[in-house]
Amino acid sequence: MEPLNDESQKIVWITGASSGIGLALVKLYLKAGWQVIASARTQGELANLVEHESHLSFVEFDIVDKEKIAPVRDALSQLAPHLDCAILNAGTCEYLDLDGDKTDWQMMERVMSVNYFGLVNSVDVCLPLLKHASQPHLVGVSSQAVQAAFPRAEAYGASKAAIRYFLSSLRMDLKADGIDVSCILPGFVDTPLTRKNTFDMPFLMSSDEAAKRTYQALQHRPYEFAFPKRLSALLWLGRHLPKWWLGKLAPNKNDNL
Template sequence: MSQDKPNKKIWITGASSGLGLALAKHYLLTGNRVIASARSEGELNQLAKLYPDELSFVKFDVTDNTQIESVANEIEQLTDQLDLAILNAGTCEYFDVDAPDWSLFERVNQVNYLGVVNSLQVCLPILKRTPNSHLVGVSSQAVQAPFIRSEAYGASKAAVRYLLHSLRLDLAPDDVSVSCILPGFVDTPLTQRNDFDMPFIMSPEQAAHRIANAVEKRVFEYAFPKRLTALLALARLAPSGWFKFNARKRTS
């Protein structure tokens, strides 16, 4: 039986674009109440016209820890309970070892990893007092094997994954489930900047549908699509083959 029945109260970060926006649409369409956060409203404006009572926007720059208290207060004004929090806000910058911009490690980490830590400070107190609540974080399939130029992005997503695995243990007595999502390539503004092949890429709507199904089943870790998961498992089984394949790409 479904654990995440409609009319849940759901907080989604990074909801103004891409995957977060598609998740917000999915949960609104299926009869839930969504609190959407990002630095800008983006396309949420259009969605708010369709769902004036069910969608609220709470502005939050996840890198700014001075906003934690006011964002938490704003959410508490809207709802005293949160059934589900999806910490999805993220960014990607690629490292160039020949012209290194070392500051990008800090920028990427601030959003992808410390942004999750800041978001946890907003939502954990509310999740803890909501019976049978669920915390979901968005990592990446990039953590399954090393990719070229992904030093900063991959490390930040590996940190998110470890954080969620560890939190799952600590939150078990509080009746808060924890899930980690590892998407493959999704066609969003984040990947539209990429200049390389993205195998098995899918639309944000397809990805949101898969994620919502996994969330409903409270899958602990959900990596998709399976074909990419299998390819990356092979990479781990044959690391020297993966090394040669990728090193060749870097020199070509």
């Protein structure tokens, strides 16, 4: 992608763009005529697109690496004078296996540092560039997992709940700068992240469908957008009938996890 000088050209930065929901979002934004800057640690499934799409460029970014914040910001600003939208979508998932002395408590920190602090680092990267746009939009990807507790999701759920709170607070603090903030809460989406799950994933949808719903919702700049609604309803029950939810989801001693 050539550096941009056309003020009318909409530009989006998408993290976690090498697979799953992020990759599907890249394709949708390109189709809608946006200039797209995609980031991840590797190009992954993006490599072919980067080679052939003149409106797409790739900036490598490991979101946990604080040393990369300034260089990545520089790389973005060399490509684009401003960002109209930043979709902070990169994330990971690991589950807690309580196994006495062998329990990997470090995992809590690993997941929190990618999902939560990685998103904070990404905000640090893009905020100055968003401030140069006329109607900037900052978007973070949380999860419907925050709507009710799931077994073994101590790390993932807590990191996504932290994102949701962080964004809701940031929305207040960025209002005076005219930056809209949206939090996306997807349900189960078929991606490399969920393909390792061994439990039932109700209302599972494709990454293309998830990206389409996200893209459409973002046109209205919602504070939060949770989908699919059928899962939200189920999780509402889980939240309001916690004993029933616990009885339904909590594993028994003899369950083979």
